[in-house]
Amino acid sequence: MAEYKQPANEQEFKENFKQKKPLMNDTQAHYESSRCLFCYDAPCMNACPADIDIPLFIKQINTGNKEGAAKTIYDSNWMGNACGTICPTGVLCEGACVYNNQDVAPLLIGRLQNYATMSVIESGKQLYSPGEDNGEKVAIIGAGPAGISCACELRTLGYSVDIYEAKSQPSGLTVHGIAPYKISNEEVIAEMNYLQNQLGYNIIYNHTISTKEQLTELESNYSAIFIGVGLGATASLNMTGENLNGVHGAVEFIEELRKNHSDVKIAQKVVVIGGGNTAMDAASGSARLGADEVTLAYRRGKDSMGAYGFEYDLAVSAGVKGLFNASPLEIIGNGSVEGVRFVKTESVNGKLTIIEGSEFTVNCDMVIKATGQAKQGSLLSMIDNLSLDEKTRIIVNADTNQTTNPKYFAGGDAINGGAEVVNGAYDGKLAANGIHQWITQN
C-alpha cells in the first residue's frame, strides 16, 4: 500500500506535498535566532556560495529588524527567499554551523532566511531602487536564477535590461524543475514580482532565442548579452523502448507536476532511472501523487548517488524503494511501457562492471528518466568565438563571468553543468558587475 493516496484536488495535493521548510512564526524565529553565537569569520558564511552575512541577518532578526535582515540577504543574493527554502542548507551553511561540532542542532539558517525575506515580500517593502539611467542596454537570455540576478544587479547600476525567456514564467527551474514540497509556485512568483516591482527590468516571455539572426540583432541592439540559458530537455538514453507511451523525462515530469498539480496522472507502478537531485524529486513526486509502487533504479551503489542524503531519505519516507547496482538495458512494452530490463552491476577496482547473466525485469507502467539534461549546444555554437569545455559548458573568466566573446557573459547551469539556484544567483550578480566593469572601461 502506498504512503500517499492520489490527490483528487488542490487541497489534497498541498497535503501530499507539504512544505518541508514551513515559514517560521515570530516566536520561532526569535527563539531560533537567539541561539546564534555570532561566530568570528563565521563558517556558515564561508560555506554560503552567495557570501550572505548570515550572523548579521540572524542578529537583525533577533533585534526585531526584519527588514534589515532581508536587506542583508538580498544585498548578497537576489534569490534570497528561494534559496532559503531550496538550498541544500544541510551541506552548506547549516552543515558548517559550529554547533554541529558539539552534537547540538545547527541553527535553522534557511528557515530564518525565509522568515526575513518573506516579511518584505509580503509587505512589499521597497529595499532597492534602480540606479540612475546610464543609457546602456543589456540583453539577458533566460529568466532563471542567473538571469534574474544579473538583471537586478544591472538595474541597481543604471542599465536598461531586457530578459528574453522561452517559457511563460520567470525563475527557470525554481518554478519548473524543483519538487513542489520544496517550494510552492506562489512563493517563487511572489519573490519574482517583488524584485521586478522594485527594479523594473523587462521580461519578454515565450520568446525563444534560437537563431543566428536573433543573436545578431541582440548584438547590435545591446551593449552586452548575458547567457543564462541553463540546460535543455532530458537527455536521451539511446535505448530501445524510449519512445513507448509512458516514458517521460524527469525535468518534463516535474514541470508538469509544478504546473498541473493534482491533474497530473500517475501510473500504478513507476520506475525512476537515475541517482541525482532530479531523480529524487521525480521519485518522491510520483509517490506523493499516489503511485502504488515507485522504484528508484540507479546503476551504481547508493553512496555514489549525486543526490543529497536528505533527498533520498525523503523519497524513502514517501514510500520509494531503492534499487541499486541496476543498469537499464531496455524499456520493454508494446505501444505502452510494460517494464524495464536491467542488468546487475558491481564495482571492480572502482570501475563499474556488468555482471554477465544477471538480467532481470521490473514491471511497470511508467518510466521516468532522470539521467541528466542535454546541453544547449546548438544555441551556443551560433555565437562567434564562444569557447566551451569538453562537457559543453561555457568557459568564463572566474572574476567577471565574461566569456571568450567579450560581449557575452554567462552564468548558472550553462557554465557549471547543473548546480544549485544559489550558484546561478551568485553568477548572475558577479556577471552584472563584470559587465559594468567591461562597459565602463571601454
Next chain:
Amino acid sequence: MEFTNGSHKTKEMNKKDKIDLSVNFAGIKAPNPFWLASAPPTNSGYQIMKAFDAGWGGAVWKTLGMPTINVSSRYGSTNYRDTRMAGFSNIELISDRPLEDNLREMAEVKRHFPDHAVIASLMVDTRKEWEDIIKQVEDAGADGIELNFGCPHGMCERGMGSAVGQEPEVLKTIVEWVMEAANIPVITKLSPNISHITDPGLAAVQGNTDAISLINTVKSIVGIDLDSYAPYPVVDGKGTNGGYCGPAVKPIALHMLKDLMQHPEIKSTPMSGIGGIETWRDVVEFILLGATSVQVCTAVMHYGFGIVRELEAGLINFMENKGYTTIYDFAGKALPNVTEWKHLNLKSEVKAKINEDKCIGCDLCYIACDDGAHQAIALPTDGGRIPTIIEKNCVGCNLCSLVCPVEDCITMEKFDDGKEHETWHELTESNRIPDTWNDDRAGGKGHYVPEPLEALATKRKDKSGMRN
C-alpha cells in the same frame, strides 16, 4: 525528588536526613528561609495561603499604609535575547486595598499557618500613624514588621519610601518611633538608591532595629517605546522611573549585603537578603554573605509559587554535599574572602587554556581577546579554527572563558608556584609602588601590544573551493 513537594513532606524528610531548614530570624520563626518579599505576590491572604501551601516559609505582606491609587499599566521588563524578565521594573504603589481587608486576611492566614512567618510591611508618615498601624498589625497576629524605606517611585514623592531610606537621620528617627511602639520584631528594609548602604544601615542599627532587609528596588528606566517615545511602562503616553529588580540586580544586592555584613557596628544585625533571587544557587550565595533569610518577588511573578520546589531541593542538596545541617552552619562563610582590591595577591598568575577536543571553532574567544582584551589568542594560519593561547600575552583576565559557549572548554590554569605573595597594600607600606608616569615597576611595562598599523593588515577572509 523527595524534597520537592510542599512543606509537610519536607519536614519529614528533613528529620530523616538531619537537615533543618528552620530559621529564627531576629525572633521571627519560620520553617525555612524562603520568604516572599513585600510585593504583588503578597497582595492578599489568598496568595499567601497558596504560597505557604506550596512550601514558602514566610511572607512579607504587601506594604500597608497610606491610601493609594494605582495606574495602568504598572510593569516593564528587560529582556535579553529569548530570556524574558532578566530585569523587571514596576511603578505600582503600596497596597491599594482597604486596611481592614488586609488585617482580616492576615489573621486568617495566621490561624491556618501558625508556624509560618507573616510579616507586615508598613509605610506611613507621622509618628501617630506609625503607632496606630503597628498596634493594628500586632492585633492581627503579625509575627514581625518590616519598614518600607525603599520604594523609589510614587511614594517617595510624598516623602515616604526611599525618601526616608535616602535620609539616614530621618530613617533613624522613624526606626526609634517604631521600636518604642512595637512589641514584635522589626526589620528595616533599605533602599539601594544611595552612595553608601552603610549610612542608612548604621542609622537603622542606631535606631535599634532588630534586623535589616535589603535591597529594595533600584531606580530605573527599563526602556523607551520607539513609537510613543515614552518610558516603559507607558501610562497614557507618559512614564516615570520605576523600581528595578529581578536577576539583573542580584550583583548589586550581594555587594550591599557584604558591605553591611563587614561593618563592625552593623554585622551582628540579622540580614534578610533580597534582590534577584531565583535559584538555589542565588539563595546559597546570599547566605554565604551573611543573610539568614531570603525574600523573593520577581521569580514568583515570573514562574509562580512553584519555584520554591527548586530552591528547597537545591539548597538541601548543597547542604548534604557540604555536610551542613542548618543554614547557620555556612551563613557568612564567604565574608572573609571578600576583601579590598589592595589586599589581592599581585603574584598570583593564571592563564587560559583551550581544550582542543571540546572546542567547536566559533572563535569568539579569539575575537573577544583581540578586539576586547589583550591580543593573546591566535588562529591557525592553515584555515583551521581551533585557536591557541599566546601564553606570553595572556594576562589571565578570564574574558575568553566567559565568552566560550562550551562548558569547561576554556579553563584558567594556575601558573605561579604559590610561594610568592605581594599586595598593593604591602607595596605601599614599604614604599615600593610605581610612582612615575613611565615607571618600570608598573604592570603594563613590556607587555606585548601589536603595532597600531597591524590592525589594518589582519583581515582574514578565505573563501576557496565553494564555487562550483
